[in-house]
Amino acid sequence: MNLDFTEQENAFRAECRSWLEANVPKHSLPSGDTREGYALHLEWERKLFDAGWSCVSWPKQYGGREASLYEWLIFEEEYYRVQAPSRVTQNGIFLLAPTIFEFGTEAQKERILRPMARGDLSIAQAWSEPNAGSDLASLKSTAKRTEGGWLLTGQKTWSTRGAFSDMAYGLFRTDPSKSRHKGLTYFLFPLTGEGVTVRGVDRLDGDEGFAELFLEDLFVPDENIIGEVDKGWEVAMATTSSERGLSLRSPGRFMATAARLVDLFRRYRETCDPALRDQVVDAWMGAQAYRWYTFKSVTDMLNGKPIGAESSLNKVFWSEMDVRTHETALAILEQGACLDEGSAAADDEGAWIKGFQFALAGPIYAGTNEIQRNIAAQRVLGLPRG
Amino acid sequence: MHFAFSEDQTLLRDTVRDVLSKECTPEVVRRVWTGDNAERAPVWGTLAENGFVGMAASEDAGGMGMSEVDLALVLEEAGYAGLTGPIVETALAGLPLLETLGAGGPHASWIERVAGGEASLALCFEGQLLALHAPLADLLLVARGDALYAVPRADAGLAPQVAVDRATSVATLAYEPQAAHLVAQGPAAQAAIQLAYERAALGNACVLVGLARRMLDMAVAYAKDREQFGKPIGTQQAVQHHLANAAGRIAFAQPVVYRAAWALANRDRGGDETRTEAELAVSTAKIYAEEAGRVAARIALQVHGAIGYTIECDLHFFMKRVWTIAPFYGTSAAHRARIGAHIL
Numbered sequence: 138m139n140l141d142f143t144e145q146e147n148a149f150r151a152e153c154r155s156w157l158e159a160n161v162p163k164h165s166l167p168s169g170d171t172r173e174g175y176a177l178h179l180e181w182e183r184k185l186f187d188a189g190w191s192c193v194s195w196p197k198q199y200g201g202r203e204a205s206l207y208e209w210l211i212f213e214e215e216y217y218r219v220q221a222p223s224r225v226t227q228n229g230i231f232l233l234a235p236t237i238f239e240f241g242t243e244a245q246k247e248r249i250l251r252p253m254a255r256g257d258l259s260i261a262q263a264w265s266e267p268n269a270g271s272d273l274a275s276l277k278s279t280a281k282r283t284e285g286g287w288l289l290t291g292q293k294t295w296s297t298r299g300a301f302s303d304m305a306y307g308l309f310r311t312d313p314s315k316s317r318h319k320g321l322t323y324f325l326f327p328l329t330g331e332g333v334t335v336r337g338v339d340r341l342d343g344d345e346g347f348a349e350l351f352l353e354d355l356f357v358p359d360e361n362i363i364g365e366v367d368k369g370w371e372v373a374m375a376t377t378s379s380e381r382g383l384s385l386r387s388p389g390r391f392m393a394t395a396a397r398l399v400d401l402f403r404r405y406r407e408t409c410d411p412a413l414r415d416q417v418v419d420a421w422m423g424a425q426a427y428r429w430y431t432f433k434s435v436t437d438m439l440n441g442k443p444i445g446a447e448s449s450l451n452k453v454f455w456s457e458m459d460v461r462t463h464e465t466a467l468a469i470l471e472q473g474a475c476l477d478e479g480s481a482a483a484d485d486e487g488a489w490i491k492g493f494q495f496a497l498a499g500p501i502y503a504g505t506n507e508i509q510r511n512i513a514a515q516r517v518l519g520l521p522r523g
Numbered sequence: 524m525h526f527a528f529s530e531d532q533t534l535l536r537d538t539v540r541d542v543l544s545k546e547c548t549p550e551v552v553r554r555v556w557t558g559d560n561a562e563r564a565p566v567w568g569t570l571a572e573n574g575f576v577g578m579a580a581s582e583d584a585g586g587m588g589m590s591e592v593d594l595a596l597v598l599e600e601a602g603y604a605g606l607t608g609p610i611v612e613t614a615l616a617g618l619p620l621l622e623t624l625g626a627g628g629p630h631a632s633w634i635e636r637v638a639g640g641e642a643s644l645a646l647c648f649e650g651q652l653l654a655l656h657a658p659l660a661d662l663l664l665v666a667r668g669d670a671l672y673a674v675p676r677a678d679a680g681l682a683p684q685v686a687v688d689r690a691t692s693v694a695t696l697a698y699e700p701q702a703a704h705l706v707a708q709g710p711a712a713q714a715a716i717q718l719a720y721e722r723a724a725l726g727n728a729c730v731l732v733g734l735a736r737r738m739l740d741m742a743v744a745y746a747k748d749r750e751q752f753g754k755p756i757g758t759q760q761a762v763q764h765h766l767a768n769a770a771g772r773i774a775f776a777q778p779v780v781y782r783a784a785w786a787l788a789n790r791d792r793g794g795d796e797t798r799t800e801a802e803l804a805v806s807t808a809k810i811y812a813e814e815a816g817r818v819a820a821r822i823a824l825q826v827h828g829a830i831g832y833t834i835e836c837d838l839h840f841f842m843k844r845v846w847t848i849a850p851f852y853g854t855s856a857a858h859r860a861r862i863g864a865h866i867l
Contacts, residue, residue, distance in 0.1 A: 138525060138529070138781070139524070139525045140524065140782060140789075142524055143524070146524060207524045399866055399867060402867060406867070414863050414867060417863070418859045418866070422811070422862065425779070425807060426811060427775075429526070429778040429779055430775055432778075433777075433781070435524075436527045450775075451774075454775055509767075510763060511760065511764075511767075513770055514767045514770075515763070518739075518763075518767070520746060520757040520766065522758065523754075523760060523763075
């Protein structure tokens with residue numbers, strides 16, 4: 138056990154810190170979950186990619202710098218520390234990319250990875266359907282064979298930033314004679330052109346962050362299938378595992394939020410309830426605990442013990458911690474907590490009520506926490522299925 | 524960065540686990556519970572013979588010179604087994620303290636006796652009204668200001684009390700410092716006492732994690748076995764969620780505790796900064812481990828239902844151990860205050 142960073146890791150940290158400090162926009166960009174903000178965020182992604190910081194752990198041939206997973210976590214810590222723009226490409230680079238690296242063909246890697254990481258090709262996730270949420274395997278969208286490809290029909294929903302994206306990935310039933318997890322195929326499909334209608338949906342915080350996707354005989358060529366036909370469930374599970382596990386929410390994000398909360402408490406300590414002090418300490422400890430849990434997970438992974446169903450406990454932990462951290466901030470702000478971003482008297486603190494609303498989505502997205510607890514109970518603790 | 528125990532460390536854990544699973548069964552704990560408070564069950568002899576009691580002492584003193592990291596997993600197993608007696612106080616905190624301050628002095632003969640398992644230690648830090656294990660420990664290490672006293676049990680003014688965990692002895696003490704008991708005094712003594720406090724808090728955290736794991740395992744086994752409505756209660760989502768919550772507490776307490784062990788073992792590598800880092804890590808570990816222990820106890824009891832609310836069921840040994848040891852070597856409130864004073 139050695140919990141110090143190596144010289145190389147420290148040098149890596151210094152290098153990303155100096156680049157980020159010199160290049161991060163001086164003023165925060167408009168929300169990346171709005172149309173205008175999204176475009177500005179993509180510009181930032183291009184800058185990040187061209188300097189080699191978009192996907193540090195990727196192979197060099199796809200624009201990465203072959204950083205270790207520890208270095209990726211260091212990059213994330215530095216990224217959030219300077220409050221750099223949110224990663225609007227994340228559903229592509231963090232969730233789709235691991236799937237492509239594992240299941241994709243060489244041609245798919247060439248065609249998708251670099252443009253996606255550079256923000257030239259923006260890709261949204263399209264898992265849920267109106268009647269298939271937690272029970273994803275009950276999905277009904279179909280893909281019918283046609284010459285040179287497939288015709289996709291059905292409806293997908295809660296597609297994050299789907300209203301602004303070029304393409305999406307999701308599961309379609311290719312063998313209707315089979316049920317549930319069988320006979321599904323993993324497709325990458327366009328969000329523009331004939332056969333597809335996209336309708337933006339405003340989220341709780343008012344941003345048009347969601348989209349509903351209506352597909353009617355949308356043509357998709359064979360080359361857009363990831364993995365094998367009828368084997369999509371296995372491919373999709375690999376993605377959700379990385380989503381809940383490592384790549385969706387790195388500790389740097391929560392360490393930065395905890396640091397902002399500590400700063401907030403220091404500024405409001407004279408006016409706020411002194412009992413909130415312990416809650417601030419709890420938020421700080423939670424971020425620390427998540428950090429060390431993650432470093433241990435990475436060591437385990439590198440020692441050949443991949444993150445399995447334990448990632449469900451991980452997802453429950455960070456999502457509930459994030460809600461509590463924001464609740465504490467709102468309690469410190471007292472009446473000021475009601476002021477939305479942009480309200481004159483809110484100063485910079487309007488970000489807390491906005492962040493609180495987003496934090497509330499954490500226990501819902503990427504598999505609700507109820508589903509995560511079922512998974513943990515059955516696959517970590519070995520309890521029987523109901 | 525490399526966050527994993529070495530093969531030697533996990534092998535040591537497996538050996539201790541093996542010994543304890545054979546010699547520290549719930550029946551053994553029950554005998555201590557109902558007996559004459561012979562807190563050091565026979566398994567202590569086996570542990571001492573194998574060098575586990577003296578492992579943190581130097582090789583000169585008959586130990587193995589092992590660090591907090593080496594001991595963390597051993598103490599977690601001690602918690603899991605419900606091992607009775609002052610293992611944290613003796614093996615991790617007291618013995619190195621006695622060796623640091625007492626080697627070559629009038630109390631030096633105790634060092635080898637403790638390392639060899641013939642004698643055990645209890646700790647009493649400043650402000651502590653009760654001392655865990657004191658009625659059965661051979662020697663009390665009592666800290667007053669910047670001085671450490673080594674006090675034979677009979678001289679400590681002990682008034683034995685009854686803890687909710689009958690297998691853990693506890694006493695109040697009315698001790699007036701005597702020159703004959705003085706081991707050391709001054710800044711070096713104070714630093715060594717502070718380190719012993721950190722080690723005791725860390726050791727307690729390790730034991731609490733082990734206790735939490737044990738109670739979760741018991742509750743999971745019970746939920747798989749116990750049937751209601753024609754199926755195991757563990758198929759019920761409400762029960763599954765309780766158990767997943769306990770598992771989550773443990774999963775996040777473990778790395779925090781292991782990290783604290785490493786930070787404490789390597790506290791001097793970067794001067795004051797890393798010593799402070801170690802203290803904050805220990806405080807976090809104690810808070811997380813105590814929470815894991817308390818939550819696991821609540822959930823295990825709830826899952827067991829009425830049978831868990833009896834003395835017949837072994838669960839109560841482990842719950843009551845948590846309630847008994849958790850307030851020692853810094854309450855969670857005290858550790859939160861220490862973190863708050865530093866970061867806020």
